[in-house]
Structures are given as C-alpha cells and as structure tokens.
Amino acid sequence: MKLIVSSPPHWHSGSSEKKINLDFIIGLMPALIHSLYFFGMHAARVIALCVAIAILSEVILKKIFKNNIGPFNGSAVYLGILFSMLLPPTSPYWLVIFGIFLSVFIGREIFGGIGSNPFSPVLVGMAILELSWPSHLNVNLSSVNYNLGFDCHSPLTALKSAGADYTSKFSLFELGIGNQVGGIGSVAIIFLIIGGIYLLIRKVIRWEIPLFFALGVIGMAAIFRAIDPHSFACPWFHLLTGNVMIGMFFLSTDYASSPFSNPGKMIFGLGCGILTVLFRILSVHEDGVIYAILIMNLFTPMLDKLVGGPKMLKTAYFGRGIK
Amino acid sequence: MMKETKFRQEYKDLKIAEIPMPEHIFLPINGISGGGSLKVGKQIDKFDEVVPGVISPISGEIKEFLKVYVDGIETDVIKILPVENGGSEDDNDRKDDIDESEEDFHLKLKRSGYFLEGVFDSDCDIVVSAVDTDPLCSVSQQLLRENRKDLKDNFDLFKEIFNREKIHFAVPEHLFDMVWKLQSQGVNVWKVVPEYPNGIPEILINSAFEKHALKSPLYLKLEEFLNICDAAVTGRPNFEKVISVTDINGMRNIKVVKGTPLNHILKDSDIRSVGKVITGGPLRGYSNFDLNTPVTDKTDSVYVQYEKDIVRAVNNQCINCGRCNDNCPVSLSVNLITRYSEFSQFEKSMELGIENCIECGLCAFYCPAGRSLVQLIRLAKSEIKNLEGEIE
Numbered sequence: 001m002k003l004i005v006s007s008p009p010h011w012h013s014g015s016s017e018k019k020i021n022l023d024f025i026i027g028l029m030p031a032l033i034h035s036l037y038f039f040g041m042h043a044a045r046v047i048a049l050c051v052a053i054a055i056l057s058e059v060i061l062k063k064i065f066k067n068n069i070g071p072f073n074g075s076a077v078y079l080g081i082l083f084s085m086l087l088p089p090t091s092p093y094w095l096v097i098f099g100i101f102l103s104v105f106i107g108r109e110i111f112g113g114i115g116s117n118p119f120s121p122v123l124v125g126m127a128i129l130e131l132s133w134p135s136h137l138n139v140n141l142s143s144v145n146y147n148l149g150f151d152c153h154s155p156l157t158a159l160k161s162a163g164a165d166y167t168s169k170f171s172l173f174e175l176g177i178g179n180q181v182g183g184i185g186s187v188a189i190i191f192l193i194i195g196g197i198y199l200l201i202r203k204v205i206r207w208e209i210p211l212f213f214a215l216g217v218i219g220m221a222a223i224f225r226a227i228d229p230h231s232f233a234c235p236w237f238h239l240l241t242g243n244v245m246i247g248m249f250f251l252s253t254d255y256a257s258s259p260f261s262n263p264g265k266m267i268f269g270l271g272c273g274i275l276t277v278l279f280r281i282l283s284v285h286e287d288g289v290i291y292a293i294l295i296m297n298l299f300t301p302m303l304d305k306l307v308g309g310p311k312m313l314k315t316a317y318f319g320r321g322i323k
Numbered sequence: 324m325m326k327e328t329k330f331r332q333e334y335k336d337l338k339i340a341e342i343p344m345p346e347h348i349f350l351p352i353n354g355i356s357g358g359g360s361l362k363v364g365k366q367i368d369k370f371d372e373v374v375p376g377v378i379s380p381i382s383g384e385i386k387e388f389l390k391v392y393v394d395g396i397e398t399d400v401i402k403i404l405p406v407e408n409g410g411s412e413d414d415n416d417r418k419d420d421i422d423e424s425e426e427d428f429h430l431k432l433k434r435s436g437y438f439l440e441g442v443f444d445s446d447c448d449i450v451v452s453a454v455d456t457d458p459l460c461s462v463s464q465q466l467l468r469e470n471r472k473d474l475k476d477n478f479d480l481f482k483e484i485f486n487r488e489k490i491h492f493a494v495p496e497h498l499f500d501m502v503w504k505l506q507s508q509g510v511n512v513w514k515v516v517p518e519y520p521n522g523i524p525e526i527l528i529n530s531a532f533e534k535h536a537l538k539s540p541l542y543l544k545l546e547e548f549l550n551i552c553d554a555a556v557t558g559r560p561n562f563e564k565v566i567s568v569t570d571i572n573g574m575r576n577i578k579v580v581k582g583t584p585l586n587h588i589l590k591d592s593d594i595r596s597v598g599k600v601i602t603g604g605p606l607r608g609y610s611n612f613d614l615n616t617p618v619t620d621k622t623d624s625v626y627v628q629y630e631k632d633i634v635r636a637v638n639n640q641c642i643n644c645g646r647c648n649d650n651c652p653v654s655l656s657v658n659l660i661t662r663y664s665e666f667s668q669f670e671k672s673m674e675l676g677i678e679n680c681i682e683c684g685l686c687a688f689y690c691p692a693g694r695s696l697v698q699l700i701r702l703a704k705s706e707i708k709n710l711e712g713e714i715e
Binding site for chain 1: 597599600601605606607608609611613626633634639645685688689691692693695698
C-alpha cells in the first residue's frame with residue numbers, strides 16, 4: 001500500500017492568495033462600475049492599460065530578477081485596478097504606463113515581490129507621478145470636457161483656494177454619492193464603502209485600520225474646526241472628499257506595508273488619518289492621503305514591536321509523563 | 324479574533340465497539356532480549372530487572388524483535404503471537420504478593436504499571452479532562468457518556484487514594500448536563516467549549532489557571548483516570564485503548580488491545596485504499612509510513628485521508644496578512660518566527676518566544692500562501708536545541 005507522509009497539519013482552510021486578491025477586486029467593483037458609468041471608454045482605457053502593463057511588467061521583472069513567477073495569483077490585476085482608480089480619466093498613455101511600471105518595479109519587485117514591499121506599491125508609483133507631472137493629474141483640468149451633471153470643481157481645490165466658508169456650497173450628500181471630481185474611482189465614496197464593507201465581512205481586511213483612519217481624520221479636523229470654524233472645513237467634509245475613502249479601505253490595508261499586530265494597526269490607522277488632515281491644511285498639496293500613508297508605512301516595523309509578545313504558558317506537568 | 328472555520332468537537336453518541344484480536348501485536352519495549360511465552364499481565368524482564376511499565380497485554384509467544392516508528396520515533400518492539408487460554412499472571416505467583424486488604428491501593432497501582440509516588444506526596448491539583456484534544460476524536464466524550472453513572476464512585480475513590488479534597492473535571496459544554504450533579508460532591512466541574520484548540524492540555528490548563536487558582540496542575544485524560552481507578556480496585560492494568568477511527572464514511576469508536584498494528588484496524592474498518600494514515604488528529608497528527616505501527620497509550624485517533632483530500636505542500640512567499648497571528652492560541656508572531664527560521668536566523672526566533680509554540684497547526688491551517696509554518700517552527704526548535712547543546 002502506497003502511503004503519503006507530510007508534516008502536520010493535514011487540513012487546510014482552503015484560503016489562498018488568489019481568493020484574497022479576487023475579494024479585493026470584487027471590493028473595487030462597485031467603484032469601477034461607477035467610473036465606467038461616468039467616464040465610459042476613457043475610464044476603461046486607463047483601467048485596461050493599467051492591468052495589462054501591471055501583469056506584463058511583473059512577469060518581465062520576475063524574469064530579470066530570476067524570481068519564481070509561480071502560479072497566477074491575481075495580485076498584479078488588483079494592483080493595476082487599484083492604481084487606475086487614482087488616475088484621472090484623461091491621463092495620457094505614457095503617464096499610465098510609466099506610473100504602473102514604477103509601482104510594480106520600485107514599489108514591489110525590487111524588494112523581492114509580494115509580501116516584501118515596505119511601501120504600498122500603488123502609492124509609490126502615484127507619489128512619483130504626482131510630484132513629477134502634477135499638471136497631468138490635475139482633476140479640475142481633466143474633467144472640463146465631460147458633462148457630469150454636477151459642479152466640476154474639486155472640493156479640495158476649492159478648500160485650498162477659496163477657504164472653508166466656500167466649502168459649504170458642497171452638500172455632504174452630493175459628496176457622499178460620488179458627485180465630485182477626482183480620480184476615476186477614488187471619489188465614488190458610497191461605492192467604496194460598499195466594497196470596504198464587503199472586505200470586512202469576508203474578513204480580508206481587519207476593522208482596525210479603516211476605523212482608526214476615519215477617527216484620525218474626523219478627530220484632527222474637528223480640532224482645527226474648533227479652533228477656527230471660518231478657516232477650516234468641517235470633519236465630514238474631509239472624510240468624504242479626495243482619496244480618504246479609497247485610502248481607508250484599500251491603500252492603507254495593503255498587507256505587506258501595514259502592521260500585522262492589532263494595536264499597531266490602530267496606531268497606524270490613526271496616524272494616517274491625522275497626517276492626511278495635516279497635509280491638507282498645512283502643506284501645498286490639496287490631498288495628502290498618499291503621502292500620509294507612505295509616511296506611516298515607514299513606521300510599520302516599529303509598530304509591529306508593540307504586539308504584546310507571546311502568552312507565557314504556566315508550568316504544568318501532564319499525565320502522559322506518568323509511568 | 325478573525326476565525327474563518329470553527330473546529331467544533333461535538334460528536335454524536337458512537338458506541339465503543341470491540342474488534343477481534345489481531346494476528347499479532349507489537350509491544351514497545353526498551354532494549355530487552357530473549358524469547359519464550361508470555362502470560363497476560365506478565366512484567367517484561369530486562370535481563371534481571373523488571374522494565375517499569377512494560378506489561379504484556381496478551382498471552383502469547385514472543386516471535387520477533389524489530390524496530391518500528393511510533394510517532395516518528397524509532398522504537399524497539401517485540402512481536403507477540405497470541406495464544407488462546409494462555410493463562411494469566413494473576414493465577415499464580417503474583418497473587419501472593421498483593422495484600423488482600425482493600426486499602427493497599429499504592430501497591431496495586433504499582434503492580435499495574437502506574438508509578439505515582441510523586442503525585443501521592445505533592446499537593447498538586449489534579450485536572451481530569453473529558454475534552455478531546457483533537458478534532459476527529461470522540462474518545463473522551465464517548466467514555467464520559469458510557470461511564471457517567473460510575474463517575475461519582477470513581478471520583479470518591481480517586482480522592483481517597485490521592486488524599487485530595489477537590490478534583491477538577493473539565494467537560495465539554497454539550498455534556499455538562501450529565502455531570503453537573505458532581506459539583507456538590509467535591510468535584511470542580513469546568514465547562515469548556517468543545518472547540519479546537521481548547522482541549523489541548525496546555526491551553527486547557529492555562530485558560531483556567533487564574534480562575535481556579537491552580538498550583539502545579541496534573542493533567543489526566545478521562546481514559547487514564549478511569550484506568551487508574553480500575554487498576555486501584557482490581558490490581559490489574561488496563562490492556563485496552565479506545566480509539567476513534569475516521570475515514571470518508573465517518574467516525575467509529577473501537578476498543579483495541581494496546582500494541583495492535585494499524586493495518587489490523589484498517590482491515591477491520593474495511594479501509595483498503597488510502598493516501599495518508601494519520602495518528603493523532605488532522606492538525607497535530609503524525610502521518611505514518613509503516614502500517615506496522617502499534618497503538619500506544621498516546622494514540623487517541625486514527626484518521627485516514629484519501630489521495631484527493633491531501634493538502635499538497637507549497638512554499639510561497641509570506642504575504643504578511645497576519646492570519647497566523649490572529650489565530651495563534653498563544654499569540655506568537657508566527658510570520659516573523661517562520662521567516663527567521665526560513666533564513667536560518669534561529670536566535671531571533673528564540674527571542675520571539677518560539678518555545679511557547681504548542682504546534683497546534685492553526686497557523687498553517689489558515690495560511691493563504693500555504694506555507695508549512697509548523698515545519699519551519701519545528702526546524703527552528705530543533706536547531707535551537709542543537710545550538711544549546713553545542714554551548715553546553
């Protein structure tokens with residue numbers, strides 16, 4: 001009789017990287033459909049280009065770095081879709097290709113592939129593009145040729161240029177259902193929340209980071225609001241504009257670059273939220289989510305040390321030792 | 324806690340069946356030589372002295388000396404062919420030694436292979452557990468069902484032998500109704516949720532350590548407890564072991580003579596083609612490569628896995644999702660420990676408390692990358708042991 005041997009456990013839950021990435025992609029689907037509805041083939045072009053280049057560059061880079069390509073696990077597809085959500089629909093071809101290539105190359109593969117990246121790969125590519133070609137990523141300019149049926153004035157630009165009193169013109173309901181200009185999918189607030197809740201229910205992400213991210217944004221904005229209501233926008237405005245929602249559920253929860261310890265996750269989320277508001281108020285940038293998360297990624301190894309350590313087992317002697 | 328699957332260990336009433344005597348049994352011994360015939364209850368000799376605890380469970384002829392692997396450890400065994408009506412050791416000389424008085428429990432226990440001096444003297448708390456340690460094992464809960472009427476007498480006897488006022492008794496939640504009356508009779512009954520890994524001795528004791536103010540607890544499985552009580556009354560050791568056998572057709576509980584080889588059990592359960600034969604539960608068990616492996620005191624269950632159900636080993640990169648940490652019952656940073664182990668930095672994994680790992684296998688069960696985490700932990704543990712040996 002032929003017997004097979006192996007190390008325990010002899011059962012497996014059946015979870016796999018492929019299933020996790022599929023869940024992430026399903027989580028982005030509502031926002032993706034919303035973007036296709038608004039921008040049509042222009043959005044489809046950016047998304048398809050991102051996914052194709054992400055897969056292609058991952059395969060080529062793994063070949064060059066002599067890494068094991070392994071079975072298809074969908075991580076490049078997810079990375080491509082997530083990257084495209086942050087871009088405006090009018091992004092030129094070369095910008096999209098360059099950005100997603102840098103995400104895969106500098107964001108992930110240079111460190112050894114999935115699981116080894118110290119920064120969220122999407123944010124690395126996005127930060128390079130934002131710092132190098134800000135005019136191509138200007139959401140106000142990108143939306144002038146569309147008839148979207150609402151005010152094509154980015155609420156964050158309005159806050160920066162016209163002050164907090166002007167922001168009362170944006171109704172929170174309109175912002176919440178995604179009637180604001182921004183990236184392809186990053187401002188579809190309610191659709192991202194639906195996707196985020198799906199991820200929480202499927203236990204793909206934990207609740208700590210999203211919750212404390214939101215608390216950080218609301219808390220910090222509330223402090224500024226309390227100091228001077230005429231200079232600083234209300235907390236809900238900060239929460240419902242820009243990349244906060246996509247950052248909360250998708251960007252900051254990247255497995256490799258966020259802490260694995262649960263107290264660490266709370267501080268990480270809180271830090272992301274606080275830094276986002278500080279960037280928006282104190283820096284020249286309109287939206288600071290990308291930089292806030294990148295900075296907090298730096299703290300991840302430190303935050304992982306906050307985990308309480310193992311539970312010490314009490315000494316006990318057991319009946320099996322009796323002879 | 325982020326748990327995807329619960330390992331509920333609540334099994335229905337499966338009567339313990341007896342199976343026919345095997346053609347031969349393998350009795351683990353430690354280095355004896357010679358041959359001849361044996362009687363039931365014969366203490367096996369090593370030249371002149373008696374090997375403690377090695378008592379022949381059947382009467383028969385010693386046929387062969389050989390080595391088999393029991394849970395991965397090379398063990399010397401003797402092959403005994405049973406002889407019908409071979410007689411019992413009780414019949415002649417040993418009977419004279421036993422003091423006829425009922426009170427001589429110590430000697431009776433010693434005769435039966437239980438050397439419990441340490442327990443008589445110390446004031447440790449005794450914890451009897453009727454919670455099964457592994458999934459696919461219902462030995463303890465079935466014994467609780469079948470012996471519930473005698474439990475009170477057994478506990479009274481046990482308290483008398485060991486001179487204890489209180490004994491702790493851990494029972495699975497769904498069987499608590501059967502034994503709640505014991506609470507008023509000097510037995511501290513714990514209600515335990517029958518879910519893996521709650522039944523593992525380390526976890527069971529530690530979860531109740533503070534609550535019941537235990538001091539140096541002694542853990543006994545219900546089966547061991549019943550055997551000790553039995554031996555104290557009759558002066559004869561227990562030669563049988565109850566095991567749960569699970570295959571694709573479901574579970575059955577059987578009673579076999581200790582030393583019965585696994586292939587006899589499989590033949591009796593009509594299991595022909597197999598992929599893996601696992602002794603000791605699907606999450607912690609040992610997959611045997613030799614079906615001559617005998618049933619020992621430690622064998623609680625036999626799990627037969629078919630080729631299509633087998634988990635294939637892959638070793639993908641860690642994606643740092645943290646599921647292993649969320650599911651670790653002793654809160655280890657499994658992802659860091661195993662990555663240190665993978666890259667031979669064993670001292671660093673020691674700093675993270677690797678010695679606390681009880682190898683329950685939950686980390687590898689939940690790992691989406693399919694990493695063999697338990698194997699990496701075992702590698703680190705053995706390497707640390709080697710390093711410590713070199714230092715000494």
